[in-house]
Amino acid sequence: MAVKTLIEGVREALAEEMERDERVWVLGEDVGRKGGVFLATEGLHGRFGEARVLDTPLAESAIVGVAIGAALNGLIPVAEIQFADFIHPAFDQIVSEAARIRYRSNGDWACPIVIRAPFGGGVHGGLYHSQSVEAFYAHVPGLKVVIPSTPADAKGLLKSAIRDPDPVMFFEHKKAYRLVKGEIPDGELLTPIGPAQVRREGASLTCVAWGLMVHHCLEAAEAVAADGISAEVIDLRTLRPLDTGTILRSVEKTGRALIVHEDNLTGGFGAEIAAVVAQDGFEHLDAPVTRVAAPDVPAMPFNHPQEEAFLPNPEKIAAAMRKLAVY
Amino acid sequence: MAVKTLIEGVREALAEEMERDERVWVLGEDVGRKGGVFLATEGLHGRFGEARVLDTPLAESAIVGVAIGAALNGLIPVAEIQFADFIHPAFDQIVSEAARIRYRSNGDWACPIVIRAPFGGGVHGGLYHSQSVEAFYAHVPGLKVVIPSTPADAKGLLKSAIRDPDPVMFFEHKKAYRLVKGEIPDGELLTPIGPAQVRREGASLTCVAWGLMVHHCLEAAEAVAADGISAEVIDLRTLRPLDTGTILRSVEKTGRALIVHEDNLTGGFGAEIAAVVAQDGFEHLDAPVTRVAAPDVPAMPFNHPQEEAFLPNPEKIAAAMRKLAVY
Amino acid sequence: MSEEELARAVAARQPRHTGLGLDAEKLQRMYRHMVLARALDRRMWVLNRQGRAPFVISGQGHEAAQVGAAAAMRPGIDWLAPYYRDLAFCIALGMTARDFMLGVFARACDPSSGGRQMPSHFGLRRARIITTSSVVATQVPHAAGIAYAAKARRLDEVVVACVGEGSTSKGDWHEALNFAAVHRLPFICIVQDNDYAISVPHRLQMGVETVAERARGYGMAGATVDGGDVLAVYEATRAAAARARAGEGPTLIDAKVARFTSHSSDDDQRRYRPREELEALLRRDPIERFRNYLMDEGLLSEAADEDLQLECTAEVDEAVTEAEAAHEPDPADLERHVFAEGS
Amino acid sequence: MSEEELARAVAARQPRHTGLGLDAEKLQRMYRHMVLARALDRRMWVLNRQGRAPFVISGQGHEAAQVGAAAAMRPGIDWLAPYYRDLAFCIALGMTARDFMLGVFARACDPSSGGRQMPSHFGLRRARIITTSSVVATQVPHAAGIAYAAKARRLDEVVVACVGEGSTSKGDWHEALNFAAVHRLPFICIVQDNDYAISVPHRLQMGVETVAERARGYGMAGATVDGGDVLAVYEATRAAAARARAGEGPTLIDAKVARFTSHSSDDDQRRYRPREELEALLRRDPIERFRNYLMDEGLLSEAADEDLQLECTAEVDEAVTEAEAAHEPDPADLERHVFAEGS
Numbered sequence A, B: 001m002a003v004k005t006l007i008e009g010v011r012e013a014l015a016e017e018m019e020r021d022e023r024v025w026v027l028g029e030d031v032g033r034k035g036g037v038f039l040a041t042e043g044l045h046g047r048f049g050e051a052r053v054l055d056t057p058l059a060e061s062a063i064v065g066v067a068i069g070a071a072l073n074g075l076i077p078v079a080e081i082q083f084a085d086f087i088h089p090a091f092d093q094i095v096s097e098a099a100r101i102r103y104r105s106n107g108d109w110a111c112p113i114v115i116r117a118p119f120g121g122g123v124h125g126g127l128y129h130s131q132s133v134e135a136f137y138a139h140v141p142g143l144k145v146v147i148p149s150t151p152a153d154a155k156g157l158l159k160s161a162i163r164d165p166d167p168v169m170f171f172e173h174k175k176a177y178r179l180v181k182g183e184i185p186d187g188e189l190l191t192p193i194g195p196a197q198v199r200r201e202g203a204s205l206t207c208v209a210w211g212l213m214v215h216h217c218l219e220a221a222e223a224v225a226a227d228g229i230s231a232e233v234i235d236l237r238t239l240r241p242l243d244t245g246t247i248l249r250s251v252e253k254t255g256r257a258l259i260v261h262e263d264n265l266t267g268g269f270g271a272e273i274a275a276v277v278a279q280d281g282f283e284h285l286d287a288p289v290t291r292v293a294a295p296d297v298p299a300m301p302f303n304h305p306q307e308e309a310f311l312p313n314p315e316k317i318a319a320a321m322r323k324l325a326v327y
Numbered sequence C, D: 001m002s003e004e005e006l007a008r009a010v011a012a013r014q015p016r017h018t019g020l021g022l023d024a025e026k027l028q029r030m031y032r033h034m035v036l037a038r039a040l041d042r043r044m045w046v047l048n049r050q051g052r053a054p055f056v057i058s059g060q061g062h063e064a065a066q067v068g069a070a071a072a073m074r075p076g077i078d079w080l081a082p083y084y085r086d087l088a089f090c091i092a093l094g095m096t097a098r099d100f101m102l103g104v105f106a107r108a109c110d111p112s113s114g115g116r117q118m119p120s121h122f123g124l125r126r127a128r129i130i131t132t133s134s135v136v137a138t139q140v141p142h143a144a145g146i147a148y149a150a151k152a153r154r155l156d157e158v159v160v161a162c163v164g165e166g167s168t169s170k171g172d173w174h175e176a177l178n179f180a181a182v183h184r185l186p187f188i189c190i191v192q193d194n195d196y197a198i199s200v201p202h203r204l205q206m207g208v209e210t211v212a213e214r215a216r217g218y219g220m221a222g223a224t225v226d227g228g229d230v231l232a233v234y235e236a237t238r239a240a241a242a243r244a245r246a247g248e249g250p251t252l253i254d255a256k257v258a259r260f261t262s263h264s265s266d267d268d269q270r271r272y273r274p275r276e277e278l279e280a281l282l283r284r285d286p287i288e289r290f291r292n293y294l295m296d297e298g299l300l301s302e303a304a305d306e307d308l309q310l311e312c313t314a315e316v317d318e319a320v321t322e323a324e325a326a327h328e329p330d331p332a333d334l335e336r337h338v339f340a341e342g343s
């Protein structure tokens, strides 16, 4: 058991799975000799060679499309999209193709691929190196959407994703890569895709988040504890399939739900969670289901003042918690 | 005043705007001599010539990208994507480019384009000629998303969209094209983008829908009227910006909200409406906010039995109304 | 006369197919595939007009290009990433008349999609014909990926991807060809150029006569062939497959063909194609052309041809009867196969 | 000696730039643009190391390609769809040192984006430099659209789009070139080929030596030029612009350049480029090369050059001081310009 960073969790998962199964194939821009722009694939090229750790041409649609084809012929591709902001050119290959290979062939063909992409802001990435894109994919039947918030989950969930028989979108918060440290148990670590995790128990309100926002929520929860507010914090970990059970059980206990995400408010995945709570948790609600999210502007600006203004942070979340608790 | 079909409304809007302003430029696959696969642009090629009614190469990303460029140099492009199912290859040009031209240039550049696409099913279109894609775009700041449900709105809203200074996504339900008839007032018709329309007044519950579903809801409302349930039916017309005022005023009156869409349930735009009602209408809710939508499978099958099973219809909606009314 | 001269003289007198190493039996099988495909294709239009098939899309006029290419492939070993006109291609690789008609009627046991997809959205696992969507050109990167896997796994497999000429305008087509060229993959892209993308004519689709001109720009081999000449297509594809298997990389083949029918049952090509053009088309029937060749070479008699026609008609009749009688998909199965079952 | 022979003899003795119709003043302006761009570029790295600029991305080594091309354009009439290395290009078209530094410091009055975008995401309305995103190649279809509008509106305008060689692998690049070729648009795509896409080498990016090979496949003119030779790039671009204005359609120019710096301040090219390669680079400085030419031609003296260097340094100092002192964007403006104001 050793304390590691989130990106180390990613790196260990890739290395172990490539070691275990020679069908596992890493591809993407700069994943080879450079080891990826965030060094998530560092060392793999030297260890497994160019054919299994491939620097692709600059073409996201082909990265996904070629991965799909390779999966049809026996490989297990793990594609890296350099920044989630650059996944859009591959939207069609992911939504029309990867997500539907099994369904449209009535189960004859399968598409066991993983698509990894760093997302999220607060790193002076500007409009195109900061986006959250999970809502687009969490709406697509046939995809699984996973977002780890701890080093252990980054490793355990990525290993499960690589072994999953269906396409998995795996989003990693780039600011959390080195900021978030935690213990990773030694030995085989396979964390199931699906179940959410209660990171903090509480009775006053239920806070649902994913990625870096989980840590902001925990910080906010500590801050409001002083005012006698006990916030339960749920780390969703998997957005699709959604663990409604864990969310609803918590709301049943607290009667109050706060959903936090870094993505824009309108049509963000928080809306789905709010809709589920509003429909299935109605009897238990003592206050309006509340969302804290980024404003509806096209991604966060590069300049520091506006980047700050854009991002949800522990202060904004704590304020929402206080408001909700006294409703 | 004459009774016309929805597609006639579209055609009249295009012809009138092209007549009015020579900067208006129609482009897309088969929009020329053929007049579009649904004949929405029928007659325009003969009337305005090939340069202004252009059959493009088979390349959706270029259709949108070229339209953006043309808008930067003084044209007002109205791009047709042959089926909404084929808009995905243009996702990046729409989301990263069109939606952000103004924001990223701090107001120096603008992108006045309209992107039209037929969506929706029930026409034996199978997995790739039936989809609803509005949720993807209604999540994107910088875009306006319009979906008319009547011939008059098809005309009035499309004309407004063409005159709008910003990019507008204009989705037309393909089954409604000829099925839905209605009067179109003579003379200039400019229907503002934004305001929703109450199609039927009612006191027992609020039903929110768009496109063909509006008509299914009205049918269902008639059906349940016999049981003494008076359903108010709101035709959203514009999904972004969302007319929360009209929705909340109605829920304040009825205390019950039912949202209906043809798109898959999870992460559909109904989730956003449910979230808004759950947060801002909380005090008035007497029952859970309820959604009727397609199941979470990747688009509707071609075969008739499964297509039927996939689609929301008046019966399913009426059943949900009855359940909600007696909650 | 030297040995060499003699050999050349013999070669000169020898029929084309012998020079290509094709024997009578193989030619007759190729001809049968074309005839059966045409019979199935014609019948599906009848079914459509009778209201028994809501949607049909056709390969009439493309048969020689498809069967010629298939003849250079090893069924069950080499892969096909098809498109919706590839009926004859699929027949040649082992799809049965019944398989096809089950798709036309969208029956539960349709091997392409269990009736979930429109007809002619081919897929047949046992024949290594991959599942395809309606979104054109998306299958070309898939084909490149299959080829990459074959190369990585040291499997002796060749992958053929088919698209129409309009689909070469798509970004995916470019990205896939570039990838295949960079890695010198065992990949062949056959463009079936029928001059139209629904109603959009060639001149508005690309600025060149033949898309094969693009091969050089990727660093791959390219060829333009008369897609109405089954032997010419066989020869070009065989050469491409040989290159692929020798590790010499991919090939782009532009096969010029004629689209006999409207784009699909939802289209009427008289709206945008001049009558003379449509009449000229009918003089380009690839099946008639092959029939004449076989007869000239004494490999087919009038009688044998009539028998074959009757045989194929009977096969189509039987396929229609069986397929129409087969079960429709069960609504209860709507939510199956979104994910692996029991996962 | 015949008239003709005489003319040829004269031409032979004539300096290159005279043959190209470039006078001393124009050459000196071009040289100044290169020197100023380099000085700004160098300074931004210093600012980055000092922690005063969080992110920088460079054009060092590309200056001749950019200034040579710009010299063949009419500022304010012709359009540029730039990419992030086009600092020298933008300077040559009228961006000031101050404009640029306002972007480096992400100040409110940065003319590219008001500090909303990363530095070097150029846009300058008054100079017809369009706004660009970080998503590579997306600006190429925009350029084709601008050119289509120019043609439709019968405006005498030429549109230049720049990308790196890696970006030619993107579908958008292909779709845009095809569209421009079909309509014979006044469009020029200049590929600045520096052998790398971040760390991905040319051999893994494409299967050809020069992407100009692709021009023929679209039906457009193509040329490969030494991007370190400002006059060669000027000549190629001038010819392309002449073709464009004569209605003869688009041109694809592949300019071979050297990337002196790491990809950006987030990269370290020593991780993936051999030392010898990096050392060889420095012998390919396009500015030094142009300086030598000017001196050989007697158009620049050591003294004049020193003055110019000092002048540019002063200009950079002033720009940095002014920009750093300028206001940061106001958080209250975060939600402005999502839509037209008052609409």
Ligand SMILES: Cc1ncc(C[n+]2csc(CCOP(=O)(O)OP(=O)(O)O)c2C)c(N)n1
Pocket: B029, B058, B060, B082, B086, B089, C085, C134, C135, C136, C163, C164, C165, C166, C167, C168, C192, C194, C196, C197, C198, C263
């Ligand atoms: C991405 C995409 N856009 C549009 C369509 C609609 N569509 C179906 S076939 C077709 C024309 C294809 O032309 P071509 O590639 O030449 O093939 P052909 O049908 O002529 O054999 C179009 C536009 C589609 N299926 N996919």
Ligand SMILES: Cc1ncc(C[n+]2csc(CCOP(=O)(O)OP(=O)(O)O)c2C)c(N)n1
Pocket: A029, A058, A060, A082, A086, A089, D085, D134, D135, D136, D163, D164, D165, D166, D167, D168, D192, D194, D196, D197, D198, D259, D263
């Ligand atoms: C669509 C997309 N994918 C990935 C990136 C990340 N990225 C930025 S620059 C770059 C390399 C571009 O290489 P090239 O086109 O050769 O231009 P160069 O930087 O070498 O001048 C990459 C991969 C991006 N900006 N856009």
Ligand SMILES: [Mg+2]
Pocket: C164, C165, C166, C192, C193, C194, C195, C196, C197, C198
């Ligand atoms: Mg065609």
Ligand SMILES: [Mg+2]
Pocket: D164, D165, D166, D192, D193, D194, D195, D196, D197, D198
């Ligand atoms: Mg480069």
